[in-house]
Amino acid sequence: MQLNIEQLRNETPGTQSVIHFNNAGCSLPTKETIDVITEYLQIEAVIGGYELKEKYQSILDQFYKEAAQLINASEEEIALTANASDSFNKAIYAIPFQEGDIVLASEVEYGNSYLNFLKLKEEKGIEIQIIPSDEHGNVLLGKLEAMISPQVKLIAITHIPTNSGLITDAESIGAIAKKHNILYILDACQSVGHIPVDVEKIQCDFLTATSRKYLRGPRGLGFLYVKKEVLKKLKPMSLDMVTAHWENADSYQLDLNIKMFEQWEKPYALVLGFSKAIAYLNQLGIENTWKRIQELSSYLRDNLKKIEGVTVRDIGTNQCGIVTFNIGDIPPEDVVKALLQNKINTSVSARFSTVLDMDKRGLSAVNRASLQYYNTKEEIDVFVEFIKIAATQIPEYQ
Numbered sequence: 001m002q003l004n005i006e007q008l009r010n011e012t013p014g015t016q017s018v019i020h021f022n023n024a025g026c027s028l029p030t031k032e033t034i035d036v037i038t039e040y041l042q043i044e045a046v047i048g049g050y051e052l053k054e055k056y057q058s059i060l061d062q063f064y065k066e067a068a069q070l071i072n073a074s075e076e077e078i079a080l081t082a083n084a085s086d087s088f089n090k091a092i093y094a095i096p097f098q099e100g101d102i103v104l105a106s107e108v109e110y111g112n113s114y115l116n117f118l119k120l121k122e123e124k125g126i127e128i129q130i131i132p133s134d135e136h137g138n139v140l141l142g143k144l145e146a147m148i149s150p151q152v153k154l155i156a157i158t159h160i161p162t163n164s165g166l167i168t169d170a171e172s173i174g175a176i177a178k179k180h181n182i183l184y185i186l187d188a189c190q191s192v193g194h195i196p197v198d199v200e201k202i203q204c205d206f207l208t209a210t211s212r213k214y215l216r217g218p219r220g221l222g223f224l225y226v227k228k229e230v231l232k233k234l235k236p237m238s239l240d241m242v243t244a245h246w247e248n249a250d251s252y253q254l255d256l257n258i259k260m261f262e263q264w265e266k267p268y269a270l271v272l273g274f275s276k277a278i279a280y281l282n283q284l285g286i287e288n289t290w291k292r293i294q295e296l297s298s299y300l301r302d303n304l305k306k307i308e309g310v311t312v313r314d315i316g317t318n319q320c321g322i323v324t325f326n327i328g329d330i331p332p333e334d335v336v337k338a339l340l341q342n343k344i345n346t347s348v349s350a351r352f353s354t355v356l357d358m359d360k361r362g363l364s365a366v367n368r369a370s371l372q373y374y375n376t377k378e379e380i381d382v383f384v385e386f387i388k389i390a391a392t393q394i395p396e397y398q
Helices: 005-010 031-047 049-060 062-071 084-094 111-124 141-146 170-179 268-284 286-305 332-341 355-360 377-391
Strands: 078-081 102-105 127-130 152-158 183-187 206-210 222-226 244-248 251-254 310-312 322-327 347-350 365-370
Touching: 031 049, 031 268, 049 062, 049 268, 062 078, 062 206, 062 268, 078 084, 084 111, 084 183, 084 206, 084 222, 102 111, 111 127, 111 152, 111 355, 141 170, 152 170, 170 183, 268 286, 286 310, 286 322, 286 377, 322 377, 332 347, 332 365, 332 377
Parallel strands: 102 127, 102 152, 152 183, 183 206
Antiparallel strands: 078 222, 206 222, 244 251, 310 322, 322 365, 347 365
8 A cells, every 4th residue: 555645644733833753752643533532522521421431332442443453462452551651560560470580671671661670679579680682782582592591480572662763573582482481571662553563473471552652642541462361360450340349348359351451430532532543553554654664764864874973873673763863962952952943843862761771872862853654755854954954063062
C-alpha cells in the first residue's frame, strides 16, 4: 500500500501549524481521534456517565481487538492501563520474586524500569545483572546465554531506548528466554506503532505499550500484553473488583485472567480515542508506515552528519525513527527552545532516563528528533537548515 502523505497530513490538524519532530514524546492525533473523544464527552454530559458507557460497551471493547491485531496477540491477553510505566510496574510486581532471584537487564533500560528493579532488590533481595553490548549497542547474545543460571527469573529488555536510534534484537533474545524457560518482559513503549511488533515471533511473556507516542492516541493510557500461559503464575500487586470477588469478611476469590491488571474505572472517552488511533494504524498497515519512517530518519541522519560541529549519537546496527545528536557544546535545552520559537517541536533525552547507557557513552543529554510517517523531507530540510545556523554559534559556547 502506498501512503497518501497529503491525505494523512490533512487528517492530522497539527501538521498545519508545527513541524512536529517529537513523536517519541507524543505524536499528533488525527482529527478522527479527536472527534470521537469530544463527541463521547458531549453525549456523556447530557445523558450520564454510567448510562452512556452501557450504550457504548461493544464499541469500547473494540479496543482489545485492535490492540491484539496490531501485535498478533489475542484479546484475552490485552489489559488497558494508564501508561507503559504502569503496565511495566504491574507486570514485574506480579512476578513472585524471592531472595536471590536474578533479573538480567539491558544497558539501555529506561529509568522507570530500572528504578523498580532497584526497589525489588531492596525489598525482595533480587540481584540485577547487566547484559553486555557490543561497540554498536547491540546485546551480545552469547554473553546473555552464558549468564543464564537457575537463579535467573526474568530477562528485561527495552526494545527501542528513549535516547538513541537503537532497535534491540528482541526476537533473538526471546529465543534464548524460551529455550531456558525464563520469563521475558519487553518494554515496547517506543516500538509499538513505530516498527512491526509480533509477540509470537518475539516470544515475550509481557509487553508494555503507551498510547501517546507512535500509536498517536491520547495521553493517559497504555496497554499490557501478558501471554495466557503465564497468567496463572502471577500475583497482582493490588486488587480491584474487576476480577477479585469479595466473598465475606475474611476471604476473596481472584480470577487469574488478564483483567486482574485493569481497574474498574476508566477514562472511556480516551479509550475510544485510543481504539480509533490503533484502528487507523491497522488500516494503514504497520509495514507501510515503518517503511516511511525508515526513509525519513535515514534522510535526516545523512544530512545531520554532513554538518560540521554536529555529532549524531545514534547507536545500533538497526536504527529507528529516533535521531539523536549534539551541536558542539551547545546545551540541548537551548537548541530545543530555539527550535520551538520557530515552530519546530523536538525534545531532550537527559541522563536520568537511561543512566547506564549515557554514563557508558559519557553523555549528559542529547537532542532528539523523532519522526513519524506524516512528516516530510521538506520539513527535514527546514530543520537541517536551522541546525546548520545553530552550529555556527558553537564558538559562543566554548
